[in-house]
Amino acid sequence: MMRHCHNCKSTVRPIKRSGFCSRCLYWHTKAERLRRLIHSPAQVEKNGRGTNAASLKYRLRAAVRVLEELRWRETGRAKDCVDSYRIRSLIYALADKSRTSVDEASVAKIQDLPIRSRRVLHDIVLSMVENLPTRRPVLRRERGPLRPSLHDGGWIEWGREYWLLTSSERQELDRACLDAKLTT
Numbered sequence: 180m181m182r183h184c185h186n187c188k189s190t191v192r193p194i195k196r197s198g199f200c201s202r203c204l205y206w207h208t209k210a211e212r213l214r215r216l217i218h219s220p221a222q223v224e225k226n227g228r229g230t231n232a233a234s235l236k237y238r239l240r241a242a243v244r245v246l247e248e249l250r251w252r253e254t255g256r257a258k259d260c261v262d263s264y265r266i267r268s269l270i271y272a273l274a275d276k277s278r279t280s281v282d283e284a285s286v287a288k289i290q291d292l293p294i295r296s297r298r299v300l301h302d303i304v305l306s307m308v309e310n311l312p313t314r315r316p317v318l319r320r321e322r323g324p325l326r327p328s329l330h331d332g333g334w335i336e337w338g339r340e341y342w343l344l345t346s347s348e349r350q351e352l353d354r355a356c357l358d359a360k361l362t363t
């Protein structure tokens with residue numbers, strides 16, 4: 180049976196330690212390390228005074244978000260028919276990071292493309308997004324770049340969304356990140 184990555188389910192990349200592919204392993208390891216740190220007795224003691232806890236939780240949320248993004252990308256790669264919104268999301272991400280704008284009328288025409296053309300376009304844009312030289316993977320976007328100052332790959336907006344949640348929603352999200360267990 181072909182082995183697939185525990186996170187993104189890819190069978191294309193070599194499977195490394197713990198059943199994760201070369202792309203996911205770094206983020207999985209990072210998330211696990213942060214979970215251990217947050218749970219460590221020294222950290223629990225610090226948490227009482229709020230020292231450093233917010234930073235650790237932020238970094239854990241980011242690692243979990245990256246793993247989710249990598250799963251999303253592979254889902255698109257595996258589909259027989261690529262939805263136009265997937266291609267749009269990648270184009271918006273690319274435009275954002277490249278500090279350029281998107282012609283919405285042209286992007287809207289993607290949905291008229293035949294299935295085979297969508298596949299080709301999707302794979303080209305995805306490979307460009309994946310090869311951007313960024314520390315964190317660029318996040319997909321649901322709309323084109325709005326503000327010229329935010330060409331950060333979607334991470335500033337992602338960070339802001341957290342603070343738009345209620346405090347109980349934030350706690351729930353943090354708990355989900357701490358408890359996340361990936362299954363095969």
Ligand SMILES: [Zn+2]
Binds near residue numbers: 199
């Ligand atoms: Zn993977």
